Amino acid sequence: MRITQGTFSYLPDLTDPEIAAQLQYAVDQGWAVAVEFTDDPHPRNNLWEMWGLPMFDTADAAAHLAEVRACRDAYPDRYVRVSAYDASYGRQTTALSFIVHRPPVEPGFRLERQEASDRRIRYTLYSYATGHPHGQRYEQAAE
């Protein structure tokens, strides 16, 4: 199941020139771009691991794209996203965030129903990938 998180996630995967164009927009707005990766795709997992420090003072998206490629090469079986942080006063938050790389196979989620008192049902999501230890999740899913 294809996960949909962040901007553009209902579109076909962006090509590198399209990613560069989006990042160039972020740079032109004065936002700092960071590359992050994870192998835990749960929608509530906001804190992905950082690929190096956020990039300040860059004028051209080529620099970011080089880091995106380096991260992809290092973790071909994980999710990679870029986020652009707007540091301007009054906003000070992530302004743009989108996935730029996915593992080859995405096993998706199972919906779990838990029966609680008074016939109430609690729902929760369980990611099949997280059944394996950290670092081995998508290798095995790909088999």
Next chain:
Amino acid sequence: MTGAATPPGFAMPLPGRPSPPEGPGQPGEEPFADDALVDLTAWQQQLAISDSLDRLNAELVGLAPVKTRVTEIAALLLVDRLRSRFGLTSSRPTLHMCFTGSPGTGKTTVATRMAEMLKGLGYLRRGHLVSATRDDLVGEYVGHTAPKTKGVLKRAMGGVLFIDEAYYLYRADSERDYGQEAIEILLQVMEAERDDLVVILAGYRDRMDAFFASNPGMASRIAHHIDFPDFTVDELVQIAELMVAQEHHRLSPAAHQAFREYLERRMAQPRFANARSVRNAIDRMRLRQANRLVASGALVGKDDLIRLEADDIRLSRVFAPDAARPPAAR
């Protein structure tokens, strides 16, 4: 960026970049037929290359070898673009350069112009100039150099990285120096990202030669070695006139002659730094002019404020009777 393969609806103009030229009279991106003939002059004017070349020729005095090489590079990039329209693809030329020359011969100025011009030719997307010296590239402790150098390189992507006095990167006498590490990263990025980055090294001739002798990899990765010649007296006077005009001043005819004499004497002295010395001389002339006007106590008009007199330059130490011995500091 918006190729023919992109589905309609996604071909949006990119913010911060010029939209592709369209409409009649503009060169579009459709390929030419094999037997088409192109008027290179008109093509050049459409791409606004001749403008930046003309500016380079008009605003920079002398520097004939530099201008020749810049014109050659511009012609190559122009022809390459034309070739691609005929479907003849060739690899992008490497444009890493090395500027050597005495102090004050315009290396930094030309580097800035080069960035603008390469942008005009469509070789660079941003055309900004990032100046770096040893301090910006080399770290202070183990593991500090690589992130520092990479950070500077990232800032320069899409533009020109200008490394002034590049030979300070390499210190042959110290084995524990991190300069070598910075050079290795630089070489690697110069090779891998040569589509997005132009590196210009600058420095004095003899020391650059020594630097390349100890770093042969660097010498071979730089395609253009451009030597900046020293200026002649006539060129220096011309430069002085340009500088004076920029400051909204004017040399009186007597001051003009005095300035030429000043330059002839100053050039014979040690530590003459070409255009930089001219700038310093003009700054001191403005000091003396201000002092003269204040001391005279007379009524002052606009013309008096603009005009620089011969006395403003003749009071210089260079004209002192004992000027034959080298001055302590200038």
